[in-house]
Amino acid sequence: MINTFCLLCLIFSIQYAQAVNITEVDFYVSDKITKDVAKLKIGESITNSNLTLSNSSIPLSRETGNIYYSTSIANLNYDSIEFAMAQLMAEDSSLYNRLINSDRLSVLVMTSSLSTDLCGSTYLAYFPNIAVIDLNCDSLTLEHELGHLYGAEHEEIYDEYVFYAAICGDYTTIMNSMRPEVKEKKIIKAYSFPELKVDGFQCGNENTNNRKVILDNIDRFVSVRAKPNTKSTN
Ligand SMILES: [Zn+2]
Secondary structure (H helix, E strand, C coil), X not given: CCCHHHHHHHHCCCCCCXXXXXXXXXXXXXXXXXXXXXXXXXXXXXXXXXXHHHHCCCCEEEEEXXXXXXXXXXXXXXXXXHHHHHHHHHHCHHHHHHHHHCCCEEEEEECCCCCCCXXXXXXXXXXXXXXXXXXXXXXXXXXXXXXXXXXCCCCEEECCEXXXXXXXXXXXXXXXXXXXXXXXXXXXXXXXXXXXXXXXXXXXXXXXXXXXXXXXXXXXXXXXXXXECCCCCC
């Protein structure tokens, strides 16, 4: 089987010359996590975010902003964002208020104590700039959760039609829901869009287009407007 990376080499030849918007992401890390481990995972995650955005021809890149190591975060039990934030409000109201009053992308980095299917969590209506991720999960989790904060969604299936995240042969795009029927499929590092093809399968159409959702909301968290893009695709 051709590996995903090479497929992407072949597929993503779209070059773009727009200016690239840069968004910094701040991380609030449980101080139970070793700093070297956290930095490595954050670095891998940011790299995969940028690969996903580049492969999707989205003129946006992410950079690591500040990394804070917090005992308050360490004292929370890993859970979905609404329960994690409820715990934080009781544990450290100052940090809670700082997070909810910020317009920067902020990610709580925790470790689940039990095996869980919940690798990350967002709740756009209540916490529009905050995500929770489990350090034990893979480094595509970050961009998946950030995608939700721009309005991107999992695959939604009505009759035979799929919306938002695409299912294309043995593959799914990064907004894979991890439901049993798609859990075993390989995740490609891209958002769905009509021009995306893998193994001859189209990974999006005019209705299944998380790339458009991201583009429609691209200014939501822009920190810096940067120079013209000169990089080639991967
Ligand atoms: Zn999700």
